[in-house]
Amino acid sequence: MSKEEGEGKNMSKILIVDDEPHIRLLLEQTLEELEHDGVEILVSDNGSEALEIIKQERPDIVYLDIMMPEMNGYDVCHAVKKELRINGVYIAMLTAKGQKFDKNKGFACGADDYITKPFDPDDIIRKTEEVLANKIQNSVSSENTITVQEPFNGNIADMMQKLKPEFQETVRLFIEFLHQRQTKEDV
Numbered sequence: 001m002s003k004e005e006g007e008g009k010n011m012s013k014i015l016i017v018d019d020e021p022h023i024r025l026l027l028e029q030t031l032e033e034l035e036h037d038g039v040e041i042l043v044s045d046n047g048s049e050a051l052e053i054i055k056q057e058r059p060d061i062v063y064l065d066i067m068m069p070e071m072n073g074y075d076v077c078h079a080v081k082k083e084l085r086i087n088g089v090y091i092a093m094l095t096a097k098g099q100k101f102d103k104n105k106g107f108a109c110g111a112d113d114y115i116t117k118p119f120d121p122d123d124i125i126r127k128t129e130e131v132l133a134n135k136i137q138n139s140v141s142s143e144n145t146i147t148v149q150e151p152f153n154g155n156i157a158d159m160m161q162k163l164k165p166e167f168q169e170t171v172r173l174f175i176e177f178l179h180q181r182q183t184k185e186d187v
Helices: 021-037 047-057 073-083 100-108 121-143 156-161 165-186
Strands: 012-017 039-044 061-064 090-095 113-116
Touching: 012 021, 012 047, 012 121, 021 039, 021 121, 021 165, 039 047, 047 061, 047 073, 061 073, 061 121, 073 090, 073 100, 090 100, 090 121, 100 113, 113 121, 121 165
Parallel strands: 012 039, 012 061, 061 090, 090 113
Antiparallel strands: none
């Protein structure tokens, strides 16, 4: 399922779920630049398979169509958020169903966001970067709080030494990600 197999365990993951091959391809092409930043892209063309991938892979973000074979997006979202109560999976419904009723139903199922087709690829990139940055920030701040008794006058390397070893790689990847984004914006 993944475009890149076996990279680091702490790699961010995005799952694209749509039964329309051209929509899957457009999303993959839109998000492929993030693979260079250590993001793994997973794909599925139906709801049942998507639910299994979510259970096994725990992606950070799921772009989920609603109208699909085997299991619709509402049911997948409800299963993840309400039945299985899988935490840490951001679900963005990405669908042609743009009526208020449909949006309300998506949010009632537990969706974190609701995006209607056609979508702007730049908006998808911005949303993805925002969600991934927030997840990294929340992970580090909630699980690895550092109390500094005196003003910090060192450098990043000194601060990194104060982190638990299991979080050093996550913070390093986050700093690298931010640096690459800043470099791209400066060009």
